[in-house]
Amino acid sequence: MNEQNESFLFLLGSSRRDGNTEQLVREAAAALPAQTSKDWLRMSEHPLPPFVDIRHEPAPVYETPTGVEAMLLERTLAASHLVFAMPLYWYSLPADTKRYLDYWSAWMRVPGADFKRRMAGKSLSVVTTVSDENRSVATPLIESLRLTADYLAMQFRGAVVAFGNQPGEALNDASIVDRIGALLGAGVAA
Numbered sequence: 001m002n003e004q005n006e007s008f009l010f011l012l013g014s015s016r017r018d019g020n021t022e023q024l025v026r027e028a029a030a031a032l033p034a035q036t037s038k039d040w041l042r043m044s045e046h047p048l049p050p051f052v053d054i055r056h057e058p059a060p061v062y063e064t065p066t067g068v069e070a071m072l073l074e075r076t077l078a079a080s081h082l083v084f085a086m087p088l089y090w091y092s093l094p095a096d097t098k099r100y101l102d103y104w105s106a107w108m109r110v111p112g113a114d115f116k117r118r119m120a121g122k123s124l125s126v127v128t129t130v131s132d133e134n135r136s137v138a139t140p141l142i143e144s145l146r147l148t149a150d151y152l153a154m155q156f157r158g159a160v161v162a163f164g165n166q167p168g169e170a171l172n173d174a175s176i177v178d179r180i181g182a183l184l185g186a187g188v189a190a
């Protein structure tokens with residue numbers, strides 16, 4: 001894959017605008033090559049209805065997604081690199097992002113979407129912010145995304161865990177933006 005068709009989808013999972021995670025990722029993304037395509041989604045601005053598991057209903061019908069769901073599916077498939085950028089909420093993923101992930105289960109079964117095959121080979125990176133001085137509390141979040149990437153034969157690129165609570169606080173770590181930049185840069189072909 002060459003640089004022309006590198007495309008990042010930044011999935012912003014905080015329930016507040018311009019929080020720590022978003023600030024960090026926007027700064028790091030600004031250093032990506034100008035020709036790199038960058039798409040931004042604030043998950044809280046695109047609410048999905050509660051996910052319903054119909055897998056074991058008699059003759060389940062997976063309708064072609066419409067509305068917000070169709071938009072999210074299309075932008076997910078259009079990206080070559082998915083960057084999950086979200087705070088740690090109760091040692092896990094914030095609910096909007098988790099619900100979006102639950103929809104992947106349905107998209108795998110939508111006739112014609114070819115979701116599983118088209119997700120294979122995309123990369124997945126994680127940027128998260130914690131307020132606990134022990135950054136290993138983010139391990140459950142990171143591992144759930146690593147395993148999800150493995151399940152879909154995606155390439156898990158790694159994770160950066162920032163520390164902060166008040167918006168802007170995470171930027172006090174002088175090396176954090178560079179570390180996120182390195183994580184993103186690992187997804188850009190030379």
Ligand SMILES: Cc1cc2nc3c(=O)[nH]c(=O)nc-3n(C[C@H](O)[C@H](O)[C@H](O)COP(=O)(O)O)c2cc1C
Binds near residue numbers: 087
């Ligand atoms: C609902 C909720 C749950 C949280 N759970 C945790 C947690 O389990 N561990 C932790 O270290 N911080 C937790 N925090 C603190 C946030 O991770 C922290 O404030 C972070 O800076 C928020 O990121 P943001 O500025 O990108 O929104 C929680 C915050 C909220 C609002």
